[in-house]
Structure formats: structure tokens, C-alpha cells
Amino acid sequence: MGQLEGKTAVVTGGGTGIGLATAVRLAAEGAHVFITGRRKTELDAAVETIGATRASAVPGDITDMADLDRLYDAVRSRGRGLDVLFANAAAGAFVPLEQITEEHFDQVFGVNVRGTLFTVQKALPLLNDGASVILTASTAADNGQEAFGTYAASKAAIRSFARTWSNELKGRGIRVNAVSPGGVETPGLTDIVGGGEALAAVKDHVAATVAKGRIGRPEEVAATVAFLASDQSSYIVGANIYVDGGQNQI
DSSP states (O other), X not given: OOTTTTOEEEEETTTSHHHHHHHHHHHHTTOEEEEEOSOHHHHHHHHHHHOTTTEEEOOOOTTOHHHHHHHHHHHHHHTSOEEEEXXXXXXXXXXXXXXXXXXXXHHHHIIIIIIHHHHHHTTTTTEEEEEEEEEEOOTHHHHOOTTOHHHHHHHHHHHHHHHHHHHXXXXXXXXXXXXXXXXXXXXXXXXXXXXXXXXXXXXXXXXXXXXXXXXXXXXXXXXXXXXXXXXXXXXXOSOEEEESXXXXXX
């Protein structure tokens, strides 16, 4: 029996990358996982991978309040509340300070900050006492990487949310924590840096700067999220766990 047997989970950005790997892991631990994202084809493929008895797809955009309502209506219809929320969906791009536009800023903060806030807020009536909320932050919030300032600032806000919401929800025993991945090989990384030589250069850079000597895998972040979702992390509240191969640590 898995450590999340009988639990209900939501994973945003669950169609690919870290979100998909986490949905697979949470389902393997016994949870029924609701996944959401903007691409229905990828969500349907994810459900096929996980199995329809363990996963449900609800296409939607976390910046759209009606889509969030539809997601939580689906969770509500299961009748068991919500035990695990992995607020993972995010957007980002490399844009140096002098080239930042209103559109770029609004998109990144709209998804990463506004979208995450309302993803959690709208889940509150469904969250069972003792539930676990996990937010995806990033090592970018700490390392001052050039041309990544908007994304980094948005992820610093996510780290702050984990602290504040931990205080606000402690009366219900709801734990809020963050995970900060470093370089992880995902479709999202390819979207940001491009494929081919650009992706190879990023992977080489990460390999040269982390103790593990390689880029991370989505499954490694998923394992950390599963730990934070479970009772094994019952005394961890408001924390930020780095899953970065040591890049920001040594």
C-alpha cells in the first residue's frame, strides 16, 4: 500500500515535465490525481500513462478563474475533499532588463504569482484538515542569473507565499512547503532555451556546476514532492527544499 492510499491530489501543469512525473509518482503512491494544463492532448496522454482509475484530466489555464472553478468542481464531485495540492504550473523566458515589456512581465507574473495564488485560494474550501500544499519555486530566485529577472522575482514571491500561507493555514494543520528545482531536463526547459545546441550548452553548464555532474530528472523532483505530500514530512512546514544537485549549496 502506498503512502497516499485513498488520498486525492491536484497537480497543475500536469501534462509534461515535473508535473507529469509528479502525477505519476503520486498515483503510484495510491492517490487519485487530478491534472490540469492548457494542452488537452498532453493531458489525455498523461491519463493514459497513469491509468484512468488513478487520474483525471481537467484542461484549463490557471490564469482563468472559470477554468480553476471547473477543476475544483471536478475534485468536489469525487466527494473526498483534497489532500495534496501541487501548484506547479509556471511560465518563463530569458529577457534582459532593457528588453522587458509589459506583456512579458504580465505573462510571467500572471501565471507564476497570480495563477498560483488563486490556484491555492480556490482550493481552500476543499482542502482537508492536515492537507499538504506544495509550491514550485526555483533556484533562479537565489542565483541572480542574467536575463532571468522577471522569472526569478516571480519565484521569490512563491517562496514568500509558502511562509505566509503556512502561518495562515496552521490552524487547520495544513502544511505549505516549496520545492526549488535547479536545472531539470523538461519540455519547459526546451521552451525557454530552445533545443539543439542551446539545450546542449545548458546541460553542459549544469553538469559542470553541480556536484552530481549532470542535469536533473523530473522524477527526482517528483520524489521530493511525494515526500512533502506524505506524513513522512509531518514536521516540515514553510520550508523550501532545493532539488538542484547541490548547485546552489556548495
